[in-house]
């Protein structure tokens with residue numbers, strides 16, 4: 001195997017070893033000496049966080065909806081004061097509450113004997129037994145109810161045992177800053193940790209080479225050479241995402257190692273030329289310009305881009321903020337929840353955003369591109385030894401953040417701040433005197 005060291009002296013091994021500061025090992029390099037560090041990241045998700053449960057639109061007036069997240073089965077219905085999320089299993093004899101009916105405003109009745117629950121999970125009446133003294137159950141039995149908030153039509157619930165945190169602390173800021181937010185979800189048959197790391201690596205040019213968006217405009221080549229990860233709140237950022245020179249690399253490159261060009265031919269560029277024809281140019285504008293000229297949340301290193309606890313991946317475009325939130329359903333299935341935030345200047349612009357969302361995001365990104373990933377991840381083994389390259393640095397950063405969070409009560413804000421400061425200082429020191437670029441360069 002060739003030496004993965006790059007010419008600028010960056011040694012990925014530095015990141016593969018447990019840091020003397022954090023004692024976190026992030027890569028399974030094989031051998032029996034160590035357990036797999038990935039096992040420290042909870043298999044069915046971090047608890048004590050808010051998660052998106054479903055779209056408000058999916059919750060009908062008369063019929064509850066069943067959702068499974070973090071291995072928990074939920075019954076979602078319209079409570080007296082808004083959407084309610086309670087445990088799906090009836091405490092009487094275990095029927096599925098989401099199979100029931102909402103006969104009375106703000107309640108759901110179990111399909112078996114008609115135990116009827118309100119939004120706090122309390123039994124209010126037992127329809128099969130009778131009103132008043134005819135039943136001894138009402139007021140005495142309840143199921144777990146989940147603290148719930150509806151924001152931009154998305155139902156968020158708190159999956160934790162203690163008091164919920166302030167949603168504004170844990171959820172993306174564009175949900176609260178007047179942005180226009182649209183959302184979407186797909187289901188992938190892979191563990192959430194696998195789907196999350198998918199957006200941290202450098203697969204885009206290769207796996208998505210036949211995606212419609214790549215045919216319209218080939219994806220930019222990137223380099224993370226010399227980049228370091230830092231922790232900002234619940235986010236793991238890279239000190240920069242490209243050294244700039246990558247953009248000048250030609251479309252086809254000669255690989256003497258295999259005696260051939262990659263890509264093998266230029267046929268795909270015919271599509272690019274086709275989409276560049278004047279009548280079709282408007283299609284380009286369906287997507288967001290890349291590279292972005294500025295960041296969506298200037299100066300906000302926690303929320304601008306990269307992985308974020310408890311399982312988000314964020315990409316800051318100039319005028320848009322994309323989030324793919326990998327919400328565990330169970331150990332082998334993940335709901336990919338997509339948020340797309342923009343700041344249209346007027347109602348017409350907002351209308352245009354709404355019109356193009358089903359094509360640019362739902363179809364071309366979440367499905368066309370997304371399912372190319374899902375197809376590969378569905379067969380990926382997450383328990384074998386791995387060989388990381390320098391391009392996997394963001395994955396290392398995410399794992400460090402996730403493992404540290406897991407060690408400190410499962411919350412990123414419980415990681416001691418002096419530890420974070422030391423880790424960040426090391427990342428910046430490794431920049432060999434160069435200032436960190438990160439998202440800052442986009443803000444100037």
Ligand code: FES
Pocket residue numbers: 090091092093094095110111112113114115
């Ligand atoms: S099992 Fe639900 S009412 Fe009997």
Ligand SMILES: [Fe+2]
Pocket residue numbers: 198203204207208369373
């Ligand atoms: Fe991808």
